Amino acid sequence: MKFKNIIGCFLFMILLISGQTFAQTIALRAGNLIDPATGTASQNQIILVKDGKITDVGPNVKILPGTEIIDLSQAWVLPGLMDAHAHLTLNFQYLGAGLEGIYLKESTAMRALHGLHTAMNVLHVGFTTVRDVGNDANYAAIDLRDAINIGWFTGPTILTTGKIIAPFGGQSRRIPPEQGPFWLHEYIDADGEDEIRKAVRQNIYYGADAIKMVADNSAFYYSEQEIRVAVEEAHAAGLPVSVHVMEGEAARNVILGGADSIEHGFTLSDELLQLMKEKGTVLVGTDFPADHLARLDPSGEFIESAKEMGNKIIDRLKRAHKIGVKLVFGTDTVANLPGKNRGEMMLDYLAIWEAAGIPPTDTLRAMTVDAARFLQVEKMRGAIAKGLAADIIATTENPLDDLQALRKLMFVMKNGKVFRHDR
Numbered sequence: 001m002k003f004k005n006i007i008g009c010f011l012f013m014i015l016l017i018s019g020q021t022f023a024q025t026i027a028l029r030a031g032n033l034i035d036p037a038t039g040t041a042s043q044n045q046i047i048l049v050k051d052g053k054i055t056d057v058g059p060n061v062k063i064l065p066g067t068e069i070i071d072l073s074q075a076w077v078l079p080g081l082m083d084a085h086a087h088l089t090l091n092f093q094y095l096g097a098g099l100e101g102i103y104l105k106e107s108t109a110m111r112a113l114h115g116l117h118t119a120m121n122v123l124h125v126g127f128t129t130v131r132d133v134g135n136d137a138n139y140a141a142i143d144l145r146d147a148i149n150i151g152w153f154t155g156p157t158i159l160t161t162g163k164i165i166a167p168f169g170g171q172s173r174r175i176p177p178e179q180g181p182f183w184l185h186e187y188i189d190a191d192g193e194d195e196i197r198k199a200v201r202q203n204i205y206y207g208a209d210a211i212k213m214v215a216d217n218s219a220f221y222y223s224e225q226e227i228r229v230a231v232e233e234a235h236a237a238g239l240p241v242s243v244h245v246m247e248g249e250a251a252r253n254v255i256l257g258g259a260d261s262i263e264h265g266f267t268l269s270d271e272l273l274q275l276m277k278e279k280g281t282v283l284v285g286t287d288f289p290a291d292h293l294a295r296l297d298p299s300g301e302f303i304e305s306a307k308e309m310g311n312k313i314i315d316r317l318k319r320a321h322k323i324g325v326k327l328v329f330g331t332d333t334v335a336n337l338p339g340k341n342r343g344e345m346m347l348d349y350l351a352i353w354e355a356a357g358i359p360p361t362d363t364l365r366a367m368t369v370d371a372a373r374f375l376q377v378e379k380m381r382g383a384i385a386k387g388l389a390a391d392i393i394a395t396t397e398n399p400l401d402d403l404q405a406l407r408k409l410m411f412v413m414k415n416g417k418v419f420r421h422d423r
């Protein structure tokens with residue numbers, strides 16, 4: 001007995017040291033398995049999941065005794081969704097005080113907690129990967145990402161850009177000079193090539209997964225060469241560069257400077273969209289519904305122009321799709337609408353993609369495989385295939401026929417762990 005105990009103890013120690021556990025294999029019976037890459041569905045498939053990863057997929061996969069079976073035979077199963085433009089730790093709850101109001105009212109710790117709350121809402125509606133593109137106080141999204149990765153909290157896989165790099169002033173406007181540059185709580189002022197290089201390096205140092213710049217907040221904007229320097233520096237470290245820009249010469253500089261994506265680009269001309277297609281610049285359009293835009297203005301005076309801007313955004317999305325620009329889904333939700341959480345608000349963008357006449361298959365690609373490639377995680381997640389992370393969702397209706405079926409979610413698994421299963 002004693003000897004057996006010693007052997008048992010010894011084996012246990014080996015397991016502890018090697019970090020291995022006897023993980024349960026899970027078999028998902030998928031009635032309809034959607035492949036967003038091809039826009040097709042295969043019937044009666046089995047997905048095996050172990051240690052957070054997909055170990056096999058197919059119609060004739062063997063289910064060994066002792067395997068936990070999850071029955072999704074009546075459902076439509078697809079990879080977890082991705083949002084390439086989120087601000088998890090930001091909430092415009094001090095309406096009228098703008099971004100600056102948030103810097104003054106909330107500590108970095110509070111922002112991280114807010115981000116955690118939002119992250120849980122986001123996962124609940126099926127987004128298993130989210131890229132946070134800055135405005136996270138003093139790198140709060142990096143701590144949030146790491147805490148979720150450690151397993152302390154439940155949330156989507158988070159990628160972060162660190163602080164936003166911008167010409168003097170960040171995204172503030174006319175702060176009185178005696179207040180000092182307090183936007184530096186959220187932004188790095190970088191003017192000229194040397195400062196831009198340093199700013200990129202600062203973000204990499206603190207743990208960013210990508211670089212985010214704002215090109216055109218003021219009358220002055222980044223030159224093509226300044227963008228190129230940021231891209232060189234970031235790419236050398238394996239990080240992509242995304243740039244907030246709306247239109248015109250500033251956008252042309254972003255495209256020709258070699259940025260990986262334009263964020264927003266609400267009023268890009270056909271000529272610039274064509275240039276994006278030629279250069280392979282991705283559009284993360286953050287295609288706001290008009291009522292979300294209106295919420296950003298507490299006075300209500302903005303509502304008419306919000307409708308106008310909403311229509312311009314739909315028109316730009318339609319033109320970008322027609323021209324063949326690579327589209328990746330991104331929402332940019334920053335203010336909670338009454339009665340809705342941020343996860344639910346992200347799904348409001350589906351209606352904008354429908355209004356732009358984009359087929360559901362193309363939108364699903366922009367939310368899964370194309371997003372994964374853009375976010376540089378395609379070797380780890382973004383599809384239901386052997387060896388990838390088990391980020392899997394299921395709906396009760398077919399999103400290939402009607403995109404709004406994504407609202408009829410009944411199952412969410414992230415890294416092989418079931419987060420939600422409505423029966």
Ligand SMILES: [Zn+2]
Nearest residue numbers: 085087133332
């Ligand atoms: Zn944004």
